[in-house]
Amino acid sequence: MAAPAHAAPAPAGARAVPTGFADLPGWAADDHAAAFRAFLETCRAVAAETPALRPALAAAPELRAICAEALSLPPGLDGASARRFFETRFVPYRIEPVEGRGFLTGYFEPEVEGALTRSEAFGAPVYARPADLVTLQPGEPRPEGLDPVLAAARRAGDGTLSPFPVRSDILAGALAGQGLEQLYLRDEPEVFIVQVQGSARVRLPDGRVVRLTYAGRNGHPYTSIGRLLISEGRIAAGDMSLEHLMGWLRANPGEARRVMEANRSYVFFERQDESDPTRGPIGGAGVPLTPGRSIAVDRTIWPYGLPVHLETSIDTLDPEIGRIARLMVAQDTGSAILGPARADYFWGSGAEAGRRAGLTRHALAFTVLWPDALRARQ
DSSP states (O other): OOOOSSSSOOOOOEEEOOGHHHGGGTTTTHHHHHHHHHHHHHHHHHHHHHOOSSSSSSHHHHHHHHHHHHHHSSOOOOOHHHHHHHHHHEEEEEEESSSSSSSEEEEOOOOEESSSEEEEOOOOOEOOOTTTTTETTOOOOOOSSOOOOOOOEEOOTTTEEEOOOOOOHHHTTTTTTTTOOOEEEOOOOHHHHHHHTTOOOOTTTSEEEEEEEEEEEEEOOOOOHHHHHTTTTTSSSGGHHHHHHHHHHHHHHHOOOOOTTOOOOOOEEESSOOOOSSSOBOOSSSBOOOOTEEEEOOOOSOOOEEEEEEEEEEETTOOOTTTEEEEEEEOOOOOOOOOOOOOOOOOESHHHHHHHHHHHHHEEEEEEEEEOTTSOOO
């Protein structure tokens, strides 16, 4: 297939191979109206110039123009019309890593119990974003002496930057006395899992439910403690899941701290006392996530709002799910989501979504729908 006038860029370490919509597994049977609704969430943010929670690669003017066009259409676009919209405004490119394959994981919004005041039952604090934390944008020059891998830093009163405390420092009390405690969860493993997922719904003792929304991180690189436990022979690779990980951390409190501290990254949250329970958590793009339609991508490679077709097989997960072959929208990012054909699939909220997310670790065919501004409108 010949490349169109506005061809997708080939990311470093990968090829961008033009393909056809008819060659995308599951394309004809997909719910394009559902994908279009998710796409509109990002388009509304683009139109309103809503700042992203985690800035990503800027959307190309062609993608912004397509977003504006999508917002001008009558509400409630049906499946056939939504499919035609995508097919007449984008060209699919399969992103093929030069080495290895694409990879899919899953994440979710935990639902946990907590309290606004510390108690014996709830003693692990969730911290708000510190005032002296500065997020460094991708590609932004770093001051001399500051490690270039850092994504954030601490700004002193004179404006100088230094590394922000790592997880071990924070657990030892580096942020104590600043009034940053948003609420308290059962234990540090619970806080850790909420940080990995990037959001949570917290049920308080009086029955109220509040939400934790990502507000930043300390900027240190993310380390997978699941991989660490596998490498140490603590959990077999085939048995690794969120349930097994939490079980190990709680069954081995003497070692859990050391293992969690191996991940120097630390995430901060904003507490939302009022939020629409029918809407998903806010992702990196600053818009609510849609279960089964939102993915997290590498924000240094792909812009938010980009439609992405995923195709894989999850036969071990659930018989009614089977293979995943559907159109998604890039609306989030994560410290562990690195690479041109890497995606994290948002399963939704609660225990069942968590079960599915914990089992999602599969090879992936990653196809971006790249804007083709010069393609004829039909």
